[in-house]
Amino acid sequence: MTLSIDQQDLEARAARLVEAARTAGADAADAVAITGQSLSVSVRAGKVEETERSESDGFNLRVFVGRRVASVSANALDDLAGLAERAVAMARVAPEDPYAGLADAALLACSLPSLDLLDDREVSADELRDAALAAEAAGLAVSGISKSGGASASSGFGGVVLATSAGFSGSYLVSRHSLSMTAVAGDGTAMERDYDFDFRTHRDDLDDPAGIGRRAGERAVRRVNPRKVDTCTTAIIFEPRAARSLVGHFAGAVNGAAVARKTSFLRDMMGKQVFAPGTTITDNPLKPRATGSRPFDGEGLPVAPLSMIEDGVLKAWFLDGPTARELGLESNARAARSGSGTSPSPTNLALLPGDMSPQDMIRETGEGLYVTDLIGHGVNPVTGDYSRGVSGFWIENGELTYPVSEVTVAGNLKDMFARLRPANDPDLRFSTSAPTVAIEGMTLAGR
Known part of the structure; x- marks a missing residue:
């Protein structure tokens, strides 16, 4: 999976959406763009059960007309003016909310800290498969484990953009990596299952697949009888x-x-x-x-x-x-x-x-x-x-x-x-x- 999110383009489109709302008659507005990609592989009994890849893009425009507020969502911005006009029309007939409003411009963030939330290296389906299979094998190797409940590995990242008519424009990217394994001990009505997992922003910080599988197996065995x-x-x-x-x-x-x-x-x-x-x-x-x-x-x-x-x-x-x-x-x-x-x-x-x-x-x-x-x-x-x-x-x-x-x-x-x-x-x-x-x-x- 290759990182391919253009944050600058998303920021520009969110800003244009806010401007379209002001043009349509909104007193204030903000727009959020959220986009992401993910890849996951699930295995059971040494074989791949499912490989799933997903991509998503979404925009949400929130407009304020006085103390009245409304929002609309879209997957694409083919008609910014039309989307903004619909949102403003909805706000004009919405009930008043005395607590609605944007954050004060004087309080908005002026600089954004670097938090090292993005692991931008490419992760392949083969790597995810191998990690899931290693976790499952380690779980099955625990004495007393009768079968696998499955193992899965995933990798993904997403982008968040926020633009407001009060003057804020910011974005960040974050990655997500996970690995889990479920083990089953015993047979028939005496079966017990347990699991172990890890979830991180950086793949290198994930626990070792063998350790995750082994702990899942050990936890399941301890629960028998x-x-x-x-x-x-x-x-x-x-x-x-x-x-x-x-x-x-x-x-x-x-x-x-x-x-x-x-x-x-x-x-x-x-x-x-x-x-x-x-x-x-x-x-x-x-x-x-x-x-x-x-x-x-x-x-x-x-x-x-x-x-x-x-x-x-x-x-x-x-x-x-x-x-x-x-x-x-x-x-x-x-x-x-x-x-x-x-x-x-x-x-x-x-x-x-x-x-x-x-x-x-x-x-x-x-x-x-x-x-x-x-x-x-x-x-x-x-x-x-x-x-x-x-x-x-x-x-x-x-x-x-x-x-x-x-x-x-x-x-x-x-x-x-x-x-x-x-x-x-x-x-x-x-x-x-x-x-x-x-x-x-x-x-x-x-x-």
Whole structure:
């Protein structure tokens, strides 16, 4: 796959689209161009199952007539004037939105940081096939693995362009590379499966295919012959893969849009203790090579790192322009463009590590459940009530013992956050990252 995106041409076309909107009668306008290419190869049992290549181009024009707003999308710009006229006509009959509007021109980004988000070397289908086959072979080589659930490798890149009538014009390119493998252990009704994967902006940063396959196999074998446990109140330890979901629930609760709608269980907690003292959560859009990084936000504002939790205290919401205006605050450049408008969104959100190793944390816990997999979506964002099906391993005498499945852990996220303790093993590969975490006093529903 060869990089072939002309960002300068996209910027020029987006600027012409904005100008066409002003000519058609819009008081203000912005245009987004998103384009990309991807190539993926899936294998199973040593053979290629599917090779898929995709290319996409899309433009979105958003226009403002007073406090009325409308947007239109197109795959090509054959008739800029006609597209702009349709958007303005739609805006004139739209209901007023008191919070709509572009970012203030004085606040727009003047220079864009270099974040090394693009790996521009060509990746062939043969390379992707070989990586997927290597991962699968390593998984199948693990003793106890009965068959492959498949492996896949992908490579892609995309371009983002934003132009506004307030004077902003910017763009960036980002690449995406992934590799995954699923392994199956056991037979018949006793089969268990698990997986491992990696996802990076630069292909050279991907984990070794053999390592990904081997870990998938080892995880699946460990799950064979699971047991149920008795209903109890106990400590729950979440491995980093599962702990990321807790950070994700936090992100949803501190999204300014949820706060404005009063659908967040943390809506009254600004400046108050949410996590235990010593806990820190940050959001950093300027992390080089990271999958959530970006040089500007969806409104053209300059981005900067943000402390969400300091010493356990909530310090910020995620805010874009409209949400900030509704809450009487200022945007902190967390706007993500989503079709017809923007919405607040995290970038590289991280629960920072503590001092204890996960091994010491397990030993100190003594008895409880070590969670490796989550099932379902039983979280109430308004109340924080939490109930998820899980599987993992029972902790006994400070050690992991037998596998456990078909159990549920429950609590309330407010209480869970307040008791959460992070270990010192953060998995920093993904845009939402967390170390192993322990939470005392959760309800485990078993037999």
